[in-house]
Amino acid sequence: MTPQPLSSKGQFLTKRISALLVALVAAGAMFAALAWPASAATPKSQNGWTVIKSASSTKLATYKVPGTKHGLVLRKGDAGVLLVDFANWYNKHVEKLSLYQAGDDYGWSYRKIRGSSTTYSNHASGTAIDLNATRHPLGTTAAHSFSTKQIAAIHTRLKRYSGVIRWGGDYSGRKDPMHFEINKGVTATHKVYKKLFPCHTPVGC
Numbered sequence: 001m002t003p004q005p006l007s008s009k010g011q012f013l014t015k016r017i018s019a020l021l022v023a024l025v026a027a028g029a030m031f032a033a034l035a036w037p038a039s040a041a042t043p044k045s046q047n048g049w050t051v052i053k054s055a056s057s058t059k060l061a062t063y064k065v066p067g068t069k070h071g072l073v074l075r076k077g078d079a080g081v082l083l084v085d086f087a088n089w090y091n092k093h094v095e096k097l098s099l100y101q102a103g104d105d106y107g108w109s110y111r112k113i114r115g116s117s118t119t120y121s122n123h124a125s126g127t128a129i130d131l132n133a134t135r136h137p138l139g140t141t142a143a144h145s146f147s148t149k150q151i152a153a154i155h156t157r158l159k160r161y162s163g164v165i166r167w168g169g170d171y172s173g174r175k176d177p178m179h180f181e182i183n184k185g186v187t188a189t190h191k192v193y194k195k196l197f198p199c200h201t202p203v204g205c
């Protein structure tokens with residue numbers, strides 16, 4: 001039996017369906033093109049934590065630390081809490097955070113490492129702090145602005161975090177004595193957080 005030609009209505013419908021399929025495929029391709037680079041290109045800071053671009057991100061929180069003018073804006077959760085725990089101790093036992101210049105303490109900042117055009121600073125992921133920045137300039141040694149006793153106290157305190165917090169004063173190359181940063185990934189950081197704050201509910205990372 002010879003197939004019957006499609007009626008004009010049937011042809012119209014077939015064309016409509018074909019057009020729709022073409023449009024769907026095109027839309028799918030566009031979506032893939034738009035979505036894929038966005039997720040694949042989410043940059044990470046030097047320590048592997050994802051970069052936070054906007055100050056209004058829900059991944060950030062402002063933590064109050066005595067002596068800081070505006071508090072410390074940091075990655076909400078484990079990383080931020082550990083850095084604030086350290087900053088609080090520093091304010092009590094090393095030097096007041098307002099001692100040299102109020103407002104020279106920093107957390108999150110969307111930027112690259114000073115002098116680098118490619119690598120994001122750990123400040124960009126909200127996982128680093130600068131304390132009394134004007135007193136402890138980048139490129140100077142810890143001994144330049146800290147006493148031997150203060151340096152020893154900082155090293156002793158850092159043991160509390162099992163390597164999760166690293167001091168820029170201990171860098172092998174250019175030193176950064178104002179700077180403290182998370183130096184491990186999400187899992188290791190969470191483990192230390194839970195060890196130190198077992199009663200707290202994790203608030204995300």
Ligand SMILES: [Zn+2]
Nearest residue numbers: 128129130179
């Ligand atoms: Zn810094």
